[in-house]
Structure formats: structure tokens, C-alpha cells
């Protein structure tokens with residue numbers, strides 16, 4: 009690996025010169041910082057990292073890094089990253105996005121990425137709202153939240169439970185971090201990137217503009233007691249009964265990684281074409 | 287011992303007048319000089335009905351070429367397997383062949399028909415009628431009888447034990463001949479009726495026994511030796527029903543199968559091969575008829591070339607996966623049909639905006655919605671041309687026959703890599719699920735591959751303007767030019783921008799790179815040349831001549847109609863478009879220039895190509911269209927009829 013050949017980099021070296029479009033005080037800033045610190049800590053060569061995202065405030069993140077990136081379609085970051093990682097297993101592929109992007113429009117891909125267990129790190133900046141489209145309810149919004157003109161009576165729908173759903177879909181690494189705890193978050197991200205499979209990190213990342221009340225999250229978060237669970241039954245118990253504010257590595261188990269067919273270089277097209285000859 | 291030939295009792299159809307059925311049957315007489323196919327000297331059904339008793343007349347052997355035969359059945363009784371064997375036999379007899387199939391919506395064991403046309407010249411069209419029909423049984427025959435037009439010259443073989451003769455057969459006026467298939471099968475070989483049928487049909491179609499046996503050995507080899515041995519016995523038994531035992535041995539000795547540099551390939555296999563030739567090494571897709579067998583062919587072969595295939599959770603995932611792979615530098619393809627292409631629209635737009643090369647195969651079927659999943663139609667041209675939001679220039683191509691699937695997919699892959707753009711390739715069920723004995727398809731013209739970013743350029747601008755509109759593309763893993771591929775409108779460096787100037791510059795760039803490219807002569811096949819051959823163009827469309835314009839799989843019927851019209855003294859030019867977008871307007875206008883009449887021919891309801899060409903201002907106002915929807919294919923006779931119906935049709 010050429011990682012030894014490069015001079016050691018600081019967190020700032022991983023940042024691009026673009027200024028984020030985010031509102032002052034947006035939780036996503038802290039996620040960006042935690043991520044650059046993690047990349048520096050892991051001493052990953054910048055050109056070997058690709059950060060893939062969908063659409064949303066949170067999905068703007070790749071352009072703020074000096075790595076390879078792809079700012080794709082709303083909800084489709086995971087499949088794009090899947091194609092990239094499957095074709096280029098040598099790269100470190102990180103996926104970033106929001107709760108609307110990942111759990112609503114991209115919900116199906118979330119399930120199947122958990123099942124497929126490619127070596128990806130999936131960071132969801134969960135602010136319980138659609139920031140970019142100006143404040144509609146997301147799947148993680150409480151059913152009685154009435155501040156959106158689109159759902160003035162609330163959604164009336166149960167909240168999506170990202171961790172429990174990831175567990176049920178077969179993910180082997182499930183963590184929850186908080187934008188207001190950058191050190192803890194960096195630590196989780198480092199573990200997630202090093203995990204040899206699909207690692208899901210839900211980051212509570214407050215939206216200052218459309219969910220100002222989430223400022224009080226800092227008083228409600230707490231370390232997850234009993235975590236990490238090592239078996240799915242314990243993990244399910246923990247994730248289905250928690251208040252959604254328990255932080256830490258919730259579940260970790262090494263599962264067989266995604267195996268495509270073994271690839272054998274060496275055969276040539278002529279051998280395949282010969283099948284058609286009479 | 288020759289098993290006794292048992293009589294058919296046609297009491298249920300006695301008295302029905304012998305009239306032609308089906309569109310093409312009705313138009314049998316449009317060509318002056320009548321059919322070259324001699325009437326066989328067997329009794330028609332009405333004659334048989336007069337004499338409903340055991341007959342031992344010899345079966346007439348059909349030596350005319352091309353000859354179209356069909357084996358039909360239901361309940362999984364092996365009509366399609368019989369068709370595969372007969373195709374392989376035709377190849378061994380040194381002939382070309384085209385095998386199409388008709389299957390109903392049943393998952394297993396519904397009605398099915400194998401239709402094989404063969405002759406000494408390459409075939410890209412199923413012709414106007416079935417000359418020889420063997421029914422394994424008559425259950426469900428009505429469901430596809432309209433796909434099997436019979437003429438009075440046709441010969442129908444059926445086992446009296448196969449059930450009641452459908453009135454549509456009797457009404458066709460075709461000659462009927464009873465064949466004791468089941469008895470022969472029971473007697474010789476534990477009831478493999480379809481294999482006996484191969485022997486019977488092969489013999490009546492004038493194919494050598496050795497070719498039939500070798501065809502069976504090749505086609506059934508994967509099923510094991512026991513199956514091949516049993517099939518051999520059945521085929522001999524069937525052959526003996528027609529020729530008698532003695533001939534079997536003589537025929538066997540007399541035909542050493544020819545070793546020929548020809549291929550036996552389906553359209554979907556050829557498409558897969560073309561993609562591999564063009565460099566595709568990653569495929570992601572969601573199963574859908576009739577594209578699945580393209581994917582199933584690729585799945586075990588990609589790893590042999592260092593590639594891989596992923597079964598995606600849906601088409602939204604599939605298209606984004608291939609974009610991801612291509613972004614990573616590995617050329618990629620997804621394959622689907624109409625419903626899936628609809629789901630891929632947004633992803634295609636992302637590939638356009640981010641300038642990521644991908645190939646999207648659309649093996650078309652009847653639409654809209656779930657439509658007619660098992661049957662062909664050319665009705666997705668509008669979607670392929672116009673289905674993306676925003677101004678989103680991209681490539682649209684269509685292969686013109688089975689072998690051309692290899693050429694066109696190869697070319698499409700090379701074009702996408704060269705131009706950093708998505709290509710939609712419109713194959714269809716009629717090509718994809720048909721097989722041909724054909725000459726090996728040529729490779730696509732070599733093109734400069736993907737332009738890569740050069741190290742050390744400094745300040746890498748992924749979307750920088752350039753003379754040809756193509757900008758160097760860095761690939762993750764290369765130091766020095768990290769960038770973020772962008773689906774938002776952006777400036778040259780890829781930074782999101784909503785400024786008018788940036789939008790305009792990038793729109794121009796993405797359009798310019800497509801129209802500035804020199805596509806060479808392969809944008810169309812003119813008068814049967816692989817390309818729009820300049821020598822052919824020099825002559826121009828003969829003044830006052832007829833110009834037939836078509837695309838995709840309809841080319842075969844149009845070319846055959848043109849050949850017949852020429853024999854009758856017409857001056858005809860056929861232009862079959864392989865590259866539909868960007869349309870080569872100037873070249874197309876030049877190829878049409880001087881024509882006295884223009885007819886556009888395609889398989890959809892309202893003439894999608896016709897309207898497109900009008901919008902692009904390449905057609906004279908007098909141009910007409912022959913368009914009809916699937917699932918029935920276009921046939922030469924109806925094209926000839928449409929030509930003859932053209933007002934003021936010029937005759938040279």
C-alpha cells in the first residue's frame with residue numbers, strides 16, 4: 009500500500025477549499041470535522057477515499073472533502089457506492105446522507121445494503137427533518153410534530169427505528185453518535201471505517217433552522233448501557249426499547265463479507281466466443 | 287418396421303370452406319407472378335374429410351428454401367427444445383437459420399411454439415407464412431395461431447391423438463397430414479413425442495438425418511448421455527415415419543456434417559458478447575423478461591474476464607450501481623425492459639450531468655405498464671429519446687439483427703467510453719430471444735477509449751471546456767486530481783452552481799461533445815451494407831425510387847420486402863438506422879435525397895420513428911408510415927402491400 013509513502017496529514021488536509029452551504033450552527037459541520045479527523049487519524053491516503061452521497065443538506069458533505077466524491081441522486085447513494093466498491097474493492101468507500109435520503113426515498117437500498125454487507129461505511133446525519141426542502145417531516149420525526157405545513161396535524165406515523173431496522177436487515181455494525189460529541193463520534197467513525205463489512209452510523213445532527221428544539225438533545229443523549237451487544241437478540245432488545253438517544257457502538261459482530269463470484273483474470277474473450285462457433 | 291400412419295378424422299371441420307387466414311395469408315397474392323412455393327400434392331382437409339380413413343400416402347418432402355416450419359405444443363411438451371435441435375441441425379446441414387419462439391404468460395408449461403426459417407442465405411426475417419406446421423397437441427393453439435399464418439401451400443402435420451383440430455387450421459386451407467407421433471414415440475422410445483417430431487419435421491423439411499442427430503447431440507449434451515441416446519432413437523423413428531427404415535441408414539452415411547465458420551447465437555447472447563467486446567466488466571440489473579437471459583448469460587462469464595455481476599434490489603439501484611462502477615473506472619452495463627427503463631430515467635440524467643459513461647440495454651416488450659411481457663414491440667423509442675428531464679443529450683442506438691446485437695452493443699460501449707455519456711440500446715424480444723445461425727459478427731470500429739486525467743496537470747477541472755467537449759476523467763485511486771462528480775449543475779471544477787453562464791456552458795459542452803463526434807458510416811445500414819457505405823451512397827436514391835426507412839429489429843422484414851419489390855422491377859433503397867440519437871441528419875437527408883416516395887416502417891402503434899424524423903426535419907412531407915403495434919411482427923407481404931398502396935407510388 010502506498011499509505012506509507014505519503015506524509016502524515018492533519019484533519020485540515022482532508023478538507024477542500026469549498027465553504028459549506030450549511031446554516032450557522034448546523035450539526036453537519038461537526039460531522040464533517042469528526043470525519044476529517046478520523047481520516048487523518050487512520051492516515052488514509054486521500055486519493056484512495058471516495059465519499060458518496062445523495063441529495064440533502066447532509067449530502068453536500070463530499071464536496072467539502074479533498075477526496076474523490078460523488079454527489080448523486082436523492083436516495084441513491086448506497087447503490088452508487090455499492091457499484092463503486094464492488095468494482096473497486098481497493099478503495100475506502102464512505103457514504104453520507106440524511107434521514108430523508110436514507111430512510112425514506114432510499115429506504116429499500118438501506119435494507120439491501122445491510123443484507124449485502126459490502127465493506128462500506130454509511131453515515132446518516134439524522135436531524136429528524138428534511139432540511140434542504142425546508143422543514144418537512146422525515147421518517148424519524150415524531151408522529152405528533154406539527155411544525156410542517158405539509159403535515160399540519162403531524163404525520164400520524166410511527167417513527168422509523170434505524171438501528172433496529174439495520175439489525176433486522178442483517179447489518180453487523182450499528183452505532184449511534186451525536187454531532188455535539190465530536191470526540192465520541194470520531195471514535196465511532198474510526199471503528200466503522202475499519203470494520204470489514206457494512207458499518208452503519210446514525211449521527212444525531214440537529215437542524216438549527218427547522219428543528220431548533222433539537223438544541224436540547226445535548227441534555228438528552230446518554231451512553232448506551234450494555235452496549236455493544238454481541239448477539240442479535242440482545243441487540244434487538246436494546247434497540248427496540250431505547251429512547252433513540254443512547255450513544256455508542258450498539259452492536260458489532262463480524263459477518264461474512266459480500267462475496268461476488270470469484271474473479272479470475274486470465275481467461276480471454278476468444279474462449280467465450282468459441283462457445284458460439286459451430 | 288414402419289409404424290402405421292393413423293388417419294385424422296376431421297368431421298368437426300367438414301364443409302368449412304378453405305380460405306386464407308391471417309394478415310399475410312390474405313395478402314398472398316399481392317406479388318405479380320405468384321408464389322415460388324409449389325403446392326404440395328397432398329389432400330386438403332376437405333378432401334380428407336371426404337375420406338376419413340386410414341391413409342398411407344407418402345409425405346411430400348419440402349425442398350424449397352427458405353422454408354419456415356413451426357413446432358407447437360403446450361404443457362411443457364418440448365416444442366422449444368425441438369426448435370433448438372432443428373436449428374442446430376440446419377447449421378449442420380450447411381444452412382443459415384432463424385429460430386423465434388412464442389410463449390404465453392404461463393410460468394411453466396403454457397403454450398409454446400418454435401418457429402424456424404432456414405435456407406442457403408442469412409435470414410433476418412421470419413417471412414410471411416409457416417410452410418410446415420407440426421402440432422404436438424392442439425391445446426391453447428388459438429393463443430398463438432395468429433403468429434403462425436398458414437397459406438394454402440402450407441402443410442400441417444398432427445397426430446390424430448393430439449386432440450380436436452382447431453377450426454382456424456381447417457379454415458386456412460392448408461394441407462393436412464396425419465402423423466402417428468405418439469404411437470411411434472411409445473413404440474421406440476418411452477414417449478418422447480417432441481423428439482419423434484424432430485425426426486418427422488426434419489425429414490419432411492428435407493434435412494439429412496445425420497444433421498438432425500448431430501443437432502440433437504449438441505443441443506442435449508448438457509442433459510447427459512442417456513437423454514441423447516433416447517433422443518437419437520426417437521429422431522430415427524420420426525425420420526423412418528417419413529422415409530422408411532432403409533433410407534435412414536443410407537441418409538446417415540451420406541451426410542458428413544459440414545464444419546463451418548458460422549455461429550449459433552441468440553440476440554441476448556450477442557448483446558452480452560458485444561458489451562464484453564466493448565470492455566464492459568461490471569453489470570448490475572434487476573430481473574425482467576425478456577432481458578433476464580442476457581443477464582444470465584453474462585453472470586458466469588464476467589468473472590472469467592475479471593468482472594462481476596450484481597443482482598440489484600431494483601432498477602433504481604441497478605442504474606446507480608453501474609454509474610458507481612463506471613465512476614470507478616470499470617465500464618458498466620445494466621439491462622432491462624420498458625418498465626425498468628422507466629425507473630432508470632433519473633439515473634440516466636445523473637449519468638448525463640456527471641458525464642459518466644454507462645450502457646443501458648432495453649430489450650423491449652409490449653407496453654405500456656406491464657403490457658405484454660413475453661412479446662415484442664418497438665414502442666420505447668419515445669421513452670429512450672425523450673424520457674429524461676432537463677436538456678439531457680445522450681446516445682440511443684438499436685441493433686438491426688441478431689448478429690448486429692454484438693456489433694451495436696460493442697459500438698455503444700466504445701462510444702459511451704469515448705464520449706462520457708449514457709447510451710440506451712433498444713433491442714427487443716424478437717431479437718433477444720431469437721437464435722440465428724449466422725456469420726460471426728464483426729467487431730465495432732476501434733475508438734479512443736476514455737480520456738484520462740494526466741498527472742501533474744495541477745488544478746484539475748473535471749468539467750473543463752475543450753475543443754471536442756470531452757474533458758479528461760480522473761479515476762479514484764489516482765493521486766493529484768481528486769474531484770467530486772456532480773449531479774447538480776456545476777462549473778468546470780465540478781463545484782455546484784446555479785449561475786446562468788455555468789449552466790449554459792455545461793449544457794453546450796454536453797451537447798457539443800455528442801454532435802461534434804464523427805460517428806463514421808455505421809450510423810445506418812443502407813441496402814444491406816453493414817454501414818452506410820459511401821459507394822452505395824454515390825448512386826443516391828435512384829431518382830423517383832422508393833426509400834424505405836426503418837430501425838432495429840424491423841429491418842429484416844423491410845430488407846426482404848425490398849428484395850422482392852426489386853425483383854418486381856421497383857427501385858428501392860432501405861435505410862436502417864442503428865444510431866437514433868444524435869440523429870445524423872445531414873447524412874440521412876443525403877441518403878433520402880431524390881427518392882420519389884418514402885415509407886417509414888416500424889412496430890408500434892403511432893409511428894414513433896416517423897414522428898421523430900419529421901420533428902428533425904429529415905422527411906419530405908409526402909413521407910408515409912407503416913406502423914402497427916406488437917405482438918405480431920412485421921412481415922414482408924404487408925410492407926409490400928403498404929408500398930403498393932402508396933399514392934403516386936413511382937415505378938421505375
Ligand SMILES: Cc1ncc(C[n+]2csc(CCOP(=O)(O)OP(=O)(O)O)c2C)c(N)n1
Pocket residue numbers: 063064065066067082105106107108109110133135137138139140141146
Ligand atoms: C427524486 C427527488 N425527490 C425529491 C427531491 C427533493 N429533496 C431534496 S433533499 C430532500 C430531503 C432531504 O432531507 P434529508 O435527507 O433528511 O437531509 P437534510 O437536508 O435534512 O440534511 C428532498 C425531499 C429531490 N431532490 N429528488
Ligand code: SF4
Pocket residue numbers: 029030031033034035036065066135139140214215216217218
Ligand atoms: S436547514 Fe437544517 S440541516 Fe440544512 S443546513 Fe440548515 S441547519 Fe443544517
